[in-house]
Structures are given as structure tokens and as C-alpha cells.
Amino acid sequence: MIASMKLIDLVDSHAERIAEQWAKNVVKNPFTPFYHDKPVEKLVPQATRFYHRFRDLFMKPKPAEASNGYFSNYAAERYTEGVPLQEAVYALILMRRQIWLYAEFQATFSTAVEKQQAIDSVTRTMLMFDYAMYFITKKYRELMKLEWFEAPNT
Amino acid sequence: MSGSLKLVNLIETHAEPIARQWARDVRKNPRTPSYHGIPEDNLVPVGVKFYDNFRQMFFTDKPADTSQQYFARYAEEQHQRDIPLNEALYALIMMRRHIWLYAEFQTIFISAVEQKQAVDSLVRTILMFDYAIFFISQRYQELIRQSIEETLGVVNVLRMKNSLGAKQGPYKTAIMVALVLGAFGLTYYCHAVLGQNIIFTHLLYIPVVLAGIWWKKKGILVAAGLGGYLLLSHLLFLKGMPLTDDIIRAAMFLVIGTVVAFLSEGITQAEELYKPAN
Numbered sequence: 001m002i003a004s005m006k007l008i009d010l011v012d013s014h015a016e017r018i019a020e021q022w023a024k025n026v027v028k029n030p031f032t033p034f035y036h037d038k039p040v041e042k043l044v045p046q047a048t049r050f051y052h053r054f055r056d057l058f059m060k061p062k063p064a065e066a067s068n069g070y071f072s073n074y075a076a077e078r079y080t081e082g083v084p085l086q087e088a089v090y091a092l093i094l095m096r097r098q099i100w101l102y103a104e105f106q107a108t109f110s111t112a113v114e115k116q117q118a119i120d121s122v123t124r125t126m127l128m129f130d131y132a133m134y135f136i137t138k139k140y141r142e143l144m145k146l147e148w149f150e151a152p153n154t
Numbered sequence: 155m156s157g158s159l160k161l162v163n164l165i166e167t168h169a170e171p172i173a174r175q176w177a178r179d180v181r182k183n184p185r186t187p188s189y190h191g192i193p194e195d196n197l198v199p200v201g202v203k204f205y206d207n208f209r210q211m212f213f214t215d216k217p218a219d220t221s222q223q224y225f226a227r228y229a230e231e232q233h234q235r236d237i238p239l240n241e242a243l244y245a246l247i248m249m250r251r252h253i254w255l256y257a258e259f260q261t262i263f264i265s266a267v268e269q270k271q272a273v274d275s276l277v278r279t280i281l282m283f284d285y286a287i288f289f290i291s292q293r294y295q296e297l298i299r300q301s302i303e304e305t306l307g308v309v310n311v312l313r314m315k316n317s318l319g320a321k322q323g324p325y326k327t328a329i330m331v332a333l334v335l336g337a338f339g340l341t342y343y344c345h346a347v348l349g350q351n352i353i354f355t356h357l358l359y360i361p362v363v364l365a366g367i368w369w370k371k372k373g374i375l376v377a378a379g380l381g382g383y384l385l386l387s388h389l390l391f392l393k394g395m396p397l398t399d400d401i402i403r404a405a406m407f408l409v410i411g412t413v414v415a416f417l418s419e420g421i422t423q424a425e426e427l428y429k430p431a432n
Contacts, residue, residue, distance in 0.1 A: 084295065085239075085291050085294075085295060086289075086292040086295065089287055089288065090284075090287070090288045093287065100277075118273055119272060119273055122273070122276050122277070123276075130247045130251075133240075133243050133247065133287055134240050134243065134244045134247075137243055138238075138240040141238060
């Protein structure tokens with residue numbers, strides 16, 4: 001866990017800066033066309049919120065339970081905004097990538113020991129995002145009330 | 155890239171045991187309940203297929219383009235098995251985890267150089283999965299839209315809708331005017347000319363039901379109008395006959411019209427709920 005502290009501290013103290021980079025990326029990424037006409041300054045707060053919550057989500061002993069509430073809310077907000085599901089999840093993936101791009105740029109993990117820390121951080125971040133994908137798609141499904149259209153046995 | 159080659163070779167030569175471990179796990183994981191009833195032997199080929207395709211998707215210059223086809227097919231197969239999207243994605247995530255969990259993987263990245271290779275392999279695998287999540291979600295949305303349109307197919311013919319949202323208003327009005335005038339004429343003919351109160355009134359349910367389907371609550375006005383006309387015609391032309399039967403018929407027009415209107419409104423609401431995610 002201590003190995004990942006470097007990354008958490010970096011994300012927390014540079015949340016605004018990383019969020020700005022994410023917003024600039026998401027408004028032009030070909031996988032997120034919904035965001036292309038959205039003003040960057042309106043997108044930054046949602047990413048900043050995520051980066052500030054990152055420590056909390058990362059450190060909780062039960063990451064699945066901790067991320068359920070946060071990512072279900074994220075899904076509900078995006079659904080209300082009319083963001084298609086695949087773009088909502090991809091925008092979140094871009095938030096994660098932006099962390100690594102920033103960490104790489106800042107040369108956060110350079111020594112051999114730090115490389116090992118990088119693996120730990122990647123693994124733990126991925127675990128969090130695995131849950132995120134599950135909870136977001138689950139919430140979208142509930143909001144779309146897809147069970148209305150399903151046969152009773154499914 | 156040579157570091158990643160180790161990983162790819164390991165996956166390729168051990169596709170079957172890794173897939174079997176994944177199948178056992180997915181059959182009991184609390185986040186994948188839809189897989190619990192599928193026999194292990196039916197699931198193993200799904201895992202093997204993924205691990206067999208791993209090299210191709212891993213080493214391509216255009217990972218997005220190469221993986222799109224494979225993951226779209228994965229989405230189709232899982233959708234066909236009635237697996238919800240969140241479970242289909244989680245099952246795929248578990249396929250990735252099982253690569254790392256596989257015992258022999260732990261022994262191939264030991265030295266400092268190999269640790270660096272491990273990071274490279276991780277990053278590249280994660281990139282592949284990022285595309286996977288996007289393509290599978292996208293394909294599922296398309297498949298769900300198709301299923302809903304198929305489910306609503308017959309209803310949409312009656313609603314005179316080609317697809318979600320495509321309306322044909324002017325035709326509806328013309329058809330309804332013709333049906334209501336026909337109903338008025340038939341009522342007049344039976345009451346005034348034949349002097350009978352025979353079962354022709356069953357035909358009046360056609361405009362009542364269609365008005366409810368097309369205009370929902372507003373369509374109840376057609377039911378009320380036809381019921382009112384039936385009673386008025388009875389009072390004018392069938393003075394010696396009891397009114398009770400026609401009062402019941404007029405009331406039934408209202409009941410049927412209201413039920414159909416609410417059902418039609420429910421379908422429209424369901425469509426509206428679905429639309430924002432398109």
C-alpha cells in the first residue's frame with residue numbers, strides 16, 4: 001500500500017492540472033464525440049472531483065463497496081446528461097490514463113524499486129477501475145429499465 | 155516488445171488451463187450470476203478463443219481496429235446468451251485477471267529488467283481492454299436497440315411507427331376520421347333504418363382501441379364520443395327499447411379506451427427511458 005502512496009499524493013496534489021489535461025483530451029478524442037462540443041471549463045470539475053476522491057477509493061479496505069456508491073453516482077449523472085454508455089466508460093478510462101501520463105511526465109517511477117511500486121499502483125488502480133466498469137454498466141442498465149423488455153426467465 | 159513476447163507465449167501455450175481456471179471462477183463469482191448455470195465445458199471455449207486471439211490483438215499496429223471485430227463478436231455471443239452487459243464485461247475482466255493469476259506468470263518477470271517488461275506488458279494489455287470495454291458496450295447498445303425494436307415490432311405496426319420516434323400523424327387522423335364516420339353511419343343505419351340494437355357495436359371497438367394506441371389519454375375522447383353518440387342515437391331512434399345494454403356498451407368503450415391509452419403511454423415512456431442512452 002505504501003508503494004502506491006506516491007501516486008495517490010501526486011493525484012491529490014495535482015488534481016486540477018490532471019483534470020484540465022483530461023478535459024482537453026476528452027473534447028477531441030474520437031471515442032468520446034458526445035463531449036466534443038462541451039466547454040472544457042465545465043468538464044474540469046467532474047474530473048477534479050474524481051481525482052480528489054481517488055485517495056479515498058484507493059485506500060478503502062473493501063474497494064468494491066467503496067467504489068459502488070461513487071461510480072453508481074457517476075453513471076447516474078452521465079445518464080442524466082445524456083452521455084451514451086460507451087462514452088461514459090471511455091471518459092473514465094481517459095481519466096485513469098491521464099493519471100499515468102502525468103505520472104510518467106513527472107518521472108514519478110524511475111528507479112528499480114519505484115518500478116515495482118509502479119506495478120503495485122497499476123494493479124490497484126486497475127482493480128478499482130474493474131469495479132467501476134461493472135458498477136457503471138449495471139447502473140445504466142437499471143436506469144434504462146432494460147428488464148422491461150426481457151423475458152421473465154432472464 | 156520481447157518482454158511482452160514472453161507473456162504472449164505463456165498465454166498461447168497455456169490457453170486451455172487458464173481458460174478452465176477462468177471458467178471455474180466465473181461460474182461462482184457473485185458479480186457474474188448469469189454464468190453460474192452454464193456448464194464449465196461450454197465456457198472453456200469462450201476463454202480459449204480469447205486467449206488464442208490474444209497475440210493478434212496484442213502485437214497489432216492498430217489495436218483499436220483489430221480488436222473491434224473480436225470484441226463486437228464477443229458482445230454478440232454474450233448477448234445471445236442473455237448475459238447482461240455488466241456481467242459480460244466483468245467476465246472479460248476476469249479473463250485478464252486470470253492471465254496474471256496463472257501460477258507460471260508469477261515466475262517469468264523476476265529481474266529488474268523483467269520488472270520493466272512486466273510494466274510494458276501490463277500497459278499494453280490494459281490498452282487492449284480499454285478498447286474492449288468501449289466496443290463491447292457500444293455493440294451491446296446496438297443489440298439492445300435491435301431487440302427492443304423487434305419486441306415492439308407488432309405493436310409498432312399498430313402504432314404506425316417505423317422505428318423509435320418515426321411518426322405518421324396525418325395518416326392516423328385520416329384513418330380515424332373515416333372509422334368514426336363509418337361508426338356513426340353504421341349506428342344510424344342499424345338504429346334508424348333497421349330499428350335494431352344488434353351486435354354491430356363490437357365493430358366500434360376498432361376506432362376506440364386505435365385512438366388509445368395512437369393518442370393515448372387524448373384518444374379516450376374518441377371512446378367517449380362514440381359512446382355518447384350510441385346513447386343519443388338509441389334515445390332518438392329506439393325509444394321503446396331499454397337503454398341499459400347501450401349504457402353498458404358505452405361504459406365499456408371508456409374502460410377499453412382508457413386501458414389501451416395507459417398501455418400505450420407505458421410503451422412510450424419505456425422508449426423515452428431508452429433514448430438518452432442511444
